[in-house]
Amino acid sequence: MELTTMKTLDAKTTVSRSRGLKLAALMLGSSLLLAGCASTPPSEQYAVTQSAVNSAISAGGTEFAPVEMKSAQDKLKQAEFAMHDEDYEKARRLAEQAEWDARLAERKAEAAKAERALQDARQGVQELREEGMRNAQ
Structure with missing residues (x-):
C-alpha cells in the first residue's frame, strides 16, 4: 500500500512540476513578445x-461630428509626439483610440447625411401630394 501511495505522489509531483515549467515558459515567451512589440514604432497603425x-x-465629420473629429485629430497628434519620444506603446494606444474616434465621426456624418436625404425625400413627397391635391380640385 505504501509503495502505491508513493508512486502516485511521485506521478502527481512530476505532472505538477511539468505544468509549472510550461506555464513559466509561456509567461516568459509572452513577456518577450510584448517587450518586442513595445520597442517597434506603430507605423502601420499610424498610417x-x-x-x-x-x-x-x-x-x-468636421461638420456633422465635430467633437469626435477634434478628439481623433488631437489623439493622432499626441500619438505623433509619443512616437517622436519613442514611447511606442503610448503611441500605439493613442493611434488606436484616434482611429476609433475617426470611424465614429465618419459613421455619424454618414448617418446625418442619410437623415438629411430622408427629410428631403419626405418633403418632396409632401410637396407632390399637395400639388396633386391642388390639381384634383
Whole structure:
C-alpha cells in the first residue's frame, strides 16, 4: 500500500512540476513578445489612423461630428509626439483610440447625411401630394 501511495505522489509531483515549467515558459515567451512589440514604432497603425481621419474628414465629420473629429485629430497628434519620444506603446494606444474616434465621426456624418436625404425625400413627397391635391380640385 505504501509503495502505491508513493508512486502516485511521485506521478502527481512530476505532472505538477511539468505544468509549472510550461506555464513559466509561456509567461516568459509572452513577456518577450510584448517587450518586442513595445520597442517597434506603430507605423502601420499610424498610417491606418491617418487614413481613417482623412476618410472621416471627406465624409463630413468636421461638420456633422465635430467633437469626435477634434478628439481623433488631437489623439493622432499626441500619438505623433509619443512616437517622436519613442514611447511606442503610448503611441500605439493613442493611434488606436484616434482611429476609433475617426470611424465614429465618419459613421455619424454618414448617418446625418442619410437623415438629411430622408427629410428631403419626405418633403418632396409632401410637396407632390399637395400639388396633386391642388390639381384634383
